Amino acid sequence: MPLLVMKFGGTSVADLARIKNAAAKVKREVERGYDVIVIVSAMSGKTNELVGWVEATSPLYDAREYDAVVSSGENVTAGLMALTLQEMDVPARSWQGWQVPIQTTSAHASARFIDIPRANIDAKFAEGFKVAVVAGFQGVSPEGRITTLGRGGSDTTAVAFAAAFSAERCDIYTDVDGVYTTDPRITDKARKLPKIAFEEMLELASLGAKVLQTRSVELAMRYNVRLRVLSSFEDTDENSGTLVCDEDEIMESKVVSGVAYSRDEAKMTLVTVEDRPGVASAIFGPLAEAGVNVDMIVQNISEKNYAGHAGAVTDMTFSVPTNQVARAKKAMEDAQAAGHIKYDDLNVDTDVAKVSVVGIGMRSHAGVAAKMFAALAAENVNIKVIATSEIKISVLIDRKYMELAVQALHDAFELDKAGA
Amino acid sequence: MPLLVMKFGGTSVADLARIKNAAAKVKREVERGYDVIVIVSAMSGKTNELVGWVEATSPLYDAREYDAVVSSGENVTAGLMALTLQEMDVPARSWQGWQVPIQTTSAHASARFIDIPRANIDAKFAEGFKVAVVAGFQGVSPEGRITTLGRGGSDTTAVAFAAAFSAERCDIYTDVDGVYTTDPRITDKARKLPKIAFEEMLELASLGAKVLQTRSVELAMRYNVRLRVLSSFEDTDENSGTLVCDEDEIMESKVVSGVAYSRDEAKMTLVTVEDRPGVASAIFGPLAEAGVNVDMIVQNISEKNYAGHAGAVTDMTFSVPTNQVARAKKAMEDAQAAGHIKYDDLNVDTDVAKVSVVGIGMRSHAGVAAKMFAALAAENVNIKVIATSEIKISVLIDRKYMELAVQALHDAFELDKAGA
Structure with missing residues (x-):
């Protein structure tokens, strides 16, 4: 069965209506014949609320407790997304980091992946589940404590799952509809790029384009994961957004892309x-x-x-x-x-x-x-x-x-x- | 080292100030020489918010996803309580159900305890931790899914830990200062009972006295756990509140207690x-x-x-x-x-x-x-x-x-x- 990874950021799951909208996009991919791994962020605002409580409690906080508190936002979205998919007759279940288990280093608040074993999720796909909804941004350390990945962690989770599960593509749904030749607020001549090479995206990300987090692009490049950036707020099809891919896939490349x-x-x-x-x-x-x-x-x-x-x-x-x-x-x-x-x-x-x-x-x-x-x-x-x-x-x-x-x-x- | 279990309900941890107040009570017991297991509920209102989202998403919800979502409230409080204690120089860490692990049946949303193994928490006490802050109301099923215990689950968690760890006493901090001969709103002659027998408390609980959940009293009676009900909002000492205990401990008993x-x-x-x-x-x-x-x-x-x-x-x-x-x-x-x-x-x-x-x-x-x-x-x-x-x-x-x-x-x- 071909497999897709679909990632929805905080604004894409900000409330129950948006979660439903995102779930409809997942259902369409299932109907096209894909098994899907969905990576979710916390509902927008929730992580800030949790971080605020931690910082108010303890300015020099124990990062292990920070992670235990802050990771709960993604767990809530994962459960709600699984329920929403079930309501749409899509067999789905939620996965928290420790249930996969997503193995990371012990560098709390900025952990890095060690391994994402496939066995548990594969077993559920084999039982007939079509969607695994995974809480993004988190994992579990060798000591059994909850870890988080730091800024942009959910994008990175998505790419890491796409690599581990040999996904056909990793679709990052966000609040913009793709990568542009430049910021459309600066010039209305800015044009959406249908494709962009990993190296170019890396340079653009490190130069301040906020579409994708640098680390997730690095990971995608290393494992050759085809990344697509597209909008959660528009009707999308297989040609929407911008594909971030190996330069070999880009037929006609301009000297300057952006x-x-x-x-x-x-x-x-x-x-x-x-x-x-x-x-x-x-x-x-x-x-x-x-x-x-x-x-x-x-x-x-x-x-x-x-x-x-x-x-x-x-x-x-x-x-x-x-x-x-x-x-x-x-x-x-x-x-x-x-x-x-x-x-x-x-x-x-x-x-x-x-x-x-x-x-x-x-x-x-x-x-x-x-x-x-x-x-x-x-x-x-x-x-x-x-x-x-x-x-x-x-x-x-x-x-x-x-x-x-x-x-x-x-x-x-x-x-x-x-x-x- | 003698060990106490202290349980704080939702109103006792409703915001950061109240968590601090509760933590001060924990610190005092540590200073008296106790190792302490703290059981916390979700901040009041949080569980209702989460339940509301689940019910709005899926009226006939999958109870496994309900549990995954709803349990997150206690996880947040557990982390914040651990951080608050650390700020007070009390060595503490948080424990989610699966980390202990609190083993329960698979009856989601109304699970029952199978076992609470002591090894993990005991090892941390041996390392010098003085307080284990445990998220109440939750556990993990034999299938590795998160479970919740249903109504009053945090009281029951507290009693179960007191039994498993042979605690000297299980103190239930709540918004009333003890068990009364009758509802003080009905007659100002109502008197706080210093002690009450398990059987009497069970009858009172099942008759509508809201102080303790029936199931937690049953469990306390079965394992002879001395339960104390007292107020989180008052200064308390070793004589505060009402002790619910075996009738042998009650020297002078009236024919009618309440x-x-x-x-x-x-x-x-x-x-x-x-x-x-x-x-x-x-x-x-x-x-x-x-x-x-x-x-x-x-x-x-x-x-x-x-x-x-x-x-x-x-x-x-x-x-x-x-x-x-x-x-x-x-x-x-x-x-x-x-x-x-x-x-x-x-x-x-x-x-x-x-x-x-x-x-x-x-x-x-x-x-x-x-x-x-x-x-x-x-x-x-x-x-x-x-x-x-x-x-x-x-x-x-x-x-x-x-x-x-x-x-x-x-x-x-x-x-x-x-x-x-």
């Missing part, structure tokens, strides 16, 4: 740092220890000596999320005070944004960067920092030009038009 | 039923099948034959809860139509109440019934039906005399005075 942006970036520059082997590690080690997520890094090698500096010096520029600036600053000042690094000044520019173009076609096409810089120059947008990967070019620019830059790049790469 | 009443009684009389061997079973069999809880039964044997009846006839009177009258009536009419019983008329009197006196002293004292009837006669209260057990005498009277009757009996047996 333009992403991130508003909450800050640029920090250590001015005239003493340059010596190991200086990068002396800078970024303390930042990592302080929990600062450094994104772009640019180093300008200086060729001459400056006054007051015995050896070579350099400027080191990096970008961090705006809300981590204070922490980053303190880490640098502490490192200077401890004598681990030596710099003249630390400049902070919190008025920047990051704009990126992403596309697997870049690998085989030259001139993408040149075209990008030309498009920005034509709009008089000054580029402050540039960083590139194999399938991505990102620039930091003044925040006030962000929308303009996104629109200009979307036009320059003709993303409103389908095809190669 | 006066109970039940407002929602109806009296039904089958008039001139053909009397033959098996007629009682032909009447009460169908009533039981229809789910009618028959309480008192009185049969008047008739010695002469009536017109139109070939053999002996009798009148059969019984009492049922008011809200089951329609169901009882239909069961009787169906039995008549099927030819299983034959009667001339079915009289229903829904305007009655039951008043009972209860006391283990009755066993060795004659004259209790006479004294009761005299007290009622002195107030011109007419008795419609009488039923007696070894330690109880119940009468049905017109409902309008109920308060008067309770007050008269409380006075007649001098229940406002302590001692023998």
Whole structure:
């Protein structure tokens, strides 16, 4: 029997009417001949309520108890979804993490999968059940305690089940109808992509597109799980949404697939740092220890000596999320005070944004960067920092030009038009 | 290490402040040198919310899914209570039913205990944990599904743990401060009993005193678990509340310990039923099948034959809860139509109440019934039906005399005075 995994997020199961709507989508797949594993989130708002109680009770809470409390939201949805399916004459039952059992590490609140044994659920399919409704976001540790997976855990649960059960596809139902060439709020020329490669989706997710959680895309890529993102609030069929898949499945790929942006970036520059082997590690080690997520890094090698500096010096520029600036600053000042690094000044520019173009076609096409810089120059947008990967070019620019830059790049790469 | 079981009901853990208040009571027992097993209910209102969702989803719900959903309320409280205790520097952890594991039958929504193995919790006490916070009302079936115990299940969980762990006492914290000689709303002479025997508590519970659930008292009696009922909302010490215990522990017992009443009684009389061997079973069999809880039964044997009846006839009177009258009536009419019983008329009197006196002293004292009837006669209260057990005498009277009757009996047996 072919098998599908279908995942419904919090807004898709926010109340009984929406659970019914989601169940109807499940029933249609069963009627098409699939066995279905449904992964559910907590009804929207419920997890926040539970987290609020935990934090109010104990600011430095025991993560094992946090997990025991917070996981209950998904259990409720799983039972209600199973009941709703039964009402529609679909043989279904709910599964809590420990009943599968979904085996995870003991890293409470951010556990990782160890194994998802198929035996228990397979036995129920063999008995005639058509749907297994699994509480997402949770598992059980080797010690028998309940664990949760952290942010986006239900997406990750869905992909992990799709991999474990060799599902034909993993459908992620959410409140958007797919992945777009860019944010439709920025330009109405944004176009929904019928397909996108795992690598592109990963870059877009890490660049701030909120559709899928990075970890779930990584997992899908590793196990080659075909992921589909589609809307729970629209009528959907086998062509709806966006398929995230291996690039081999994408017949005609444009050089650039999408333009992403991130508003909450800050640029920090250590001015005239003493340059010596190991200086990068002396800078970024303390930042990592302080929990600062450094994104772009640019180093300008200086060729001459400056006054007051015995050896070579350099400027080191990096970008961090705006809300981590204070922490980053303190880490640098502490490192200077401890004598681990030596710099003249630390400049902070919190008025920047990051704009990126992403596309697997870049690998085989030259001139993408040149075209990008030309498009920005034509709009008089000054580029402050540039960083590139194999399938991505990102620039930091003044925040006030962000929308303009996104629109200009979307036009320059003709993303409103389908095809190669 | 001596061990206590402490149970907190829904109103005692209704919000974070009340959970904190309950936790303080637990901490005090730990400081006195006890290991403590805490049994918690869901925060008040939560179970009703969950039940409401289940019933709205599926009127004839799968009880296994009902249990999976409804049990989540207790899990939340258990985690929050463990966190609260940790904040107070009391080493505590939460236990869901399947983690203990609390083994029950597969009778979902009304499961019964099979076993409560001590090993897992004992191992944690040995590691230095002082408190095990157990989610009440739930267990796990031999099939690995979550079960719930039905009404009053958390009281029953508490008693079962007290028996399994040979607890010194099982303290039931609730919103009243003990068991009274009668309802204080009926007479301000009502007096709190320092002790009451299991048998008396059982009669009072089944007669409508809402303090403890019948099944938990039965279980306490069977395993000789000393039960204490006391208030979560008052300062309490080792003498607070009412101890429900073996009668051997009660030094000075009065003949009558309490006066109970039940407002929602109806009296039904089958008039001139053909009397033959098996007629009682032909009447009460169908009533039981229809789910009618028959309480008192009185049969008047008739010695002469009536017109139109070939053999002996009798009148059969019984009492049922008011809200089951329609169901009882239909069961009787169906039995008549099927030819299983034959009667001339079915009289229903829904305007009655039951008043009972209860006391283990009755066993060795004659004259209790006479004294009761005299007290009622002195107030011109007419008795419609009488039923007696070894330690109880119940009468049905017109409902309008109920308060008067309770007050008269409380006075007649001098229940406002302590001692023998």
